[in-house]
Amino acid sequence: MNRLDNGFYLIAISIISACSLAYEVLLMRLFSIIQWHNFAYMIISLALLGYGVSGVFLALNRDQLTKYFPTVIMTNLLLLSISMPASFLLAQQLPFNSAEIIWAPVQLTYLSAVYLLLALPFFFAANVIGLSFYRYKEQVSSLYAADLFGSGIGSIAIIILLFMVFPEKILRLLMLTVLLVALMLSLFVFRQQKINTTRWNTLFISIAVIAMIIMPRYDSLSLSPYKALQQFLTMPATSVISNKSSPLGLITIAESTDLPLRHAPGLSLKATAEPPRQLAVFTDGDAMGAITHFDGDLATLSYLDQTTSALPYHFKPLSELLILGAGTGSDVLQALYHGSAHIDAVEQNPQIIDLLKTQYADFSGDIYTRPDVKLHLAEARGFISNSSKKYDLISISLMDTFGASASGLYSMSENYLYTEQAIQQYLHHLNTNGYLSLTRWVKLPARDMPKLLATVINSLKLDNANQPQQQIILIRSWQTSTLIVKNGLITPTEVSQLKQFSRERNFDLVYYPGIKEQEANQFNILPQPYLYLAAQALLSKQSDDFIDAYKFNIDPATDDKPYYFQFFKWQTLPEILPLLASGGISLLDSGYLLLVAALLQALIASLVLIALPLWLCKAKLGIQAGEQEYRRVMVYFFSLGLAFLFIEIACIQKFILILHHPIYAITTVISTFLLSAGLGSYMSSRLINNEREYTILIPIMGIAILSSIYMLNFDFITIFLLHQNDVSRFILSILLIMPLGFCMGMPFPMGLARLSLTRPKLIPWAWGVNGFASVISAILATLIAMQFGFMILVAFAVVLYGIAAFFFPR
Amino acid sequence: MQHAYLYRLFMWFFILLIGSAQLMADDSYQQKRDQLMTLIEKDIVDNSDFLDNNRLSEQVVIAMRAVPRHEFVPQKHRHQAYKNRPLPIGYGQTISQPTIVAMMTDLLQLKATDSVLEVGTGSGYQAAVLAEITRNVYSIEVVTELAERAAKDLKRTGYDYVKTRTGDGYYGWKEAAPFDAIIVTAAASHIPPPLIKQLKVGGRMIIPVGNQFMLQHLVLVTKDAADNVKIRQILPVKFVPLIGKH
Secondary structure, three states, X not given: OOOOOOHHHHHHXXXXXXXXXXXXXXXXXXXXXXXXXXXXXHHHHHHOHHHHHHHHHHHHHHHHHHHOHHHHHHHHHHHHHHHHHHHHHHHOOOOOOHHHOOOOOHHHHHHHHHHHHHHHHXXXXXXXXXXXXXXXXXXXXXXXXXXXXXXXXXXXXXXXXXXXXXXXXXXXXXXXXXXXXXXXXXXXXXXXXXOOHHHHHHHHHHHXXXXXXXXXXXXXXXXXXXXXXXXXXXXXXXXXXXXXXXXXXXEEXXXXXXXXXXXXXXXXXXXXXXXXXXXXXXXXXXXXXXXXXXXXXXXXXXXXXXXXXXXXXXXXXXXXXXXXXXXXXXHHHHHHHOOOXXXXXXXXXXXXXXXXXXOOOXXXXXXXXXXXXXXXXXXXXXXXXXXXXXXXXXXXXXXXXXXXXXXXXXHHOOOOOOOHHXXXXXXXXXXXXXXXXXXXXXXXXXXXXXXXXXXXXXXXXXXXXXXXXXXXXXXXXXXXXXXXXXXXXXXXXXXXXXXXXXXXHOOEEEEOOOOOHHHEOOOEEOOOOHHHHHHHHHOOOOHHHHHHHOOOOOOOOOOOOOOOOOOOOHHXXXXXXXXXXXXXXXXXXXXXXXXXXXXXXXXXXXXXXHXXXXXXXXXXXOOOOOOOHHHHHHHHHHHHHHHHHHHHHHHHHHHHHHHOOHHXXXXXXXXXXXXXXXXXXXXXXXXXXXXXXXXXXXXXXXXXXXXXXXHHOHHHHHHXXXXXXXXXXXXXXXXXXXXXXXXXXXXXXXXXXXXXXXXXXXXXXXHHHHXXXXXXXXXXXXXXXXXXXXXXXXXXXXXXXXXXXXXXXX | OHHHHHHHHHHHHHHHHHHHHHHHHHHHHHHHHHHHHHHHHHHHHHHOOOOOOOOOOHHHHHHHHHOOHHHHOOHHHHHHOOOOOOEEEEOOEEEOOHHHHHHHXXXXXXXXXXXXXXXXXXXXXXXXXXXXXXXXXXXXXXXXXXXXXXXXXXXXXXXXXXXXXXXXXXXXXXXXXXXXXXXXOOOOOOOOHHHHHOEEEEEEEEEEEEEOOEEEEEEEEEEOOOOXXXXXXXXXXXXXXXXXXX
16 A cells, blocks of 8 residues: 555545644643743643654664554554553652742753653654655645645644533643544554454454543642642632633632632732632643622722722723723722722623622622623723723723733743734723823832833824823832833822822822922932932933843833743843852743743753754665755755744634634634645645746745735734724635735645656655754744734744745755 | 670660750751851841841840741651741642741830730641740641641640641631730731731731742731731842832
8 A cells, every 4th residue: 555545544644744833822721820921831842852753763763663554554643543642641740840840950851851742742742643654755735735734723622622621631632632533544444454453443342442531530629839829728728619721721610718818919908808708710821810708888898999000090080991801800890889880891701790690600709791881892902992991091001911921932922912003902992181000010020011001102103192291190009119101290289189089098109290209219218219310211212222221121022022921131141150059040030031941951862862863874774975955855844944934823823813813713723724734734735746946936925915914004904903803804704814824835845746757765754854854943923923013023034935946956 | 794894885885976966956056046046146137127126136136046947847747847938848838938026026026925826736836936936825727637647746746735736717716815916817808907907016027928938928916905816928138120210
């Protein structure tokens, strides 16, 4: 059987690819729950090394493996099915504690063990796909199409599954699916081969049955004891009362029947009131929030007047309110306490809403069905883009992008809430003399608020505000700070209200028009009035010099570089390093460094595990001494590996802005890319049959032209799409991505097809090189986007495709 | 007879050996503590300009040299007891980094007659350091297992005069209030106002902010004669984010 005369094989490849992609997303979710997001990202990027290592393994053993093709495929499927749950369950038993990594080098050993364990399933999956490419080299475009098509389906299926099933249960489902694929191949494809299919079938069915019986006992999640939920549960009389899972996170509701929860971040030291009864809400076992008991008696909410975010309510009665990131409702309660008549509450997590509207509706006072509160299930930026309503107050309080953290990147990820363009949009939705209120946690040394301030000032300048310094108020407690931007000039009455509010609560004035230095830094005393000085500098003509000289990255975030949480500056690293051991560890904004560390690890591991063996065993690969042609092959497949993900990641980030909801946006973009690339791969056989070398230029020109058009006109495309309704927006986005994905699906199978004619022995090697590039590509793409923005990232990708065209295998 | 004599001699030798091994071990721990203290003191002089004297007070140095940290560390981490790092003690809690313990104790400016409340006993090590300075130490821990273990360890190491209690620290220790100093090591979403009420005029309260392995900064609360409360936010290292005058 040298030709694929059986459609079942293509279906099998599709399902295996679907399972691999689903497994990758699932691991990200699982590690976000048991550990933290940033490490989840690192771990997965390294686990993908399994693909690269598989390339080496196949390249060096291709002929032997092909001789026993059915057995090798069945064995790998069997190992894949077992390793999918086993690797994760073993990995979570390791005492890896990411928080301790700076103190205990042994943690690096555990981390490496986690990498190795998680790389195994990807290794087995890649063996099946890679060996199939070699075995059925004449139909590589069909195989690659099946691979991409499967991945596309997998990316959609896992999101649907994550809404329906708890993530740990999906491990079992994936295991059974792979066993089913193995059974299918055994029954319909390898029946005529010289293997004992009955024995294999019995084995597959036995393992499936055993797994069904045994796994439920072992597949519970072991959260790090340092996560907030675990710590909460160490207290007496505490218990989890409800769990809800979705791709956006695992929501856990816990209660303490003995001790009151008293969740009131930023509460004034002068507060006399305590919060009423509360239930704790954890997202992925961390980031504690609370559902507050409300029986309609507003007096019980008086503690909400004792936080910095209560300031705007003291200026004047606020009737029309927009609360972005309403979550479990404390900002809504604050607005109700202050007598607001019409509140638009925007929350993007349907499960939080569901909890408050059903299970805890009575407990929480049914706040989301009150006539004065209108709830919107939407992402903040998306809601504001599609709304023409104007408000007296728009409030964003202690909200980080939920989607960013859920997608696994956190501080390394995009955040469109706090960009110059976002602030401009908020301001355009304010009534005359309305307020935008932004509350953030205080970080020391100050970096979060100076960056937000710089972003707000730039937004005002972009909006041609004549006196931005007359529109801003900033106060802080020891824990939170609130920045008010007024759509109008601050009046002397407001200044005296501000002073009274702050004095009564021991909050510090940081900035208001006309503030004197001695007024700042009165109650929560820093060695210098850093925030006051920063505000003065940022409002002066030397603001650019100040931003350049500041020891953290406080460059305003923009839609092209939406990395609000990226505070790291290389220049400051030498000063910070000696301080780490003596209590200065929080100076290190580790998100960016972890990304660099992940890139270095991936590079080193790839060089040792992929490049070095290939280099040392050139003869075994079929490369003859003195032959240079293999270098073309290497450059070609390496460039493709990098460029594909560069464009895909740039599109994901850009389309989040258009499609709003990060999970839907990521799923739409990835699945459209993969499905259309699959189609492109399938259609590429027509170009492959054309003997001329320049046919490769056809898809590459297509990629270059389309991506240039998109990137150069992205602002126009964004505005156009944002004015469409939800369905049209998604359909038009898919239609925009499809031709690009179609072209991007062609160069890889075209290269492999060429190799199958000229140097078939290099096919597994090319697969390995491509895998190696893919490992580093995702991390490198994020680093390039952080440094230079998405436009440059796409420009890099186009250049890489150009290089690939130049080095197309002869 | 000969055998009995030899046996007795052997026993004496054995007891002597164990005794001297114990002494040597104590000696070695003392040596490690001294080395650790030298490191901490140098670190503080080099990096911190927030302490009033730019160096640790004598009584804190003596206390830190005296308390056997290894006795408050779980057996499996005992070999790391004198490393200047936080260590896990179970239940998702840690014993704090010695530098931070020294800084916090110093910032409380305790006198021998002062009464001090600790909210979050944890391992009991911080309470022992406080108890080296004053005999009036009250400590509350909410996690029952930790509270029991710490009480036992404090008793075993001779700090049996530290008063311990299992329970909610939010309302402090009413019977013993007011306090000259309060140290809140248990994480809270805000500073409990009842604790501020239990602080004497002129009293000091210290709160480390951050997670178990990563201190962000220290919060020092002081109460003046007019009952005004002020907070100093202290970064425990010499680092200024601003450059030059703007």
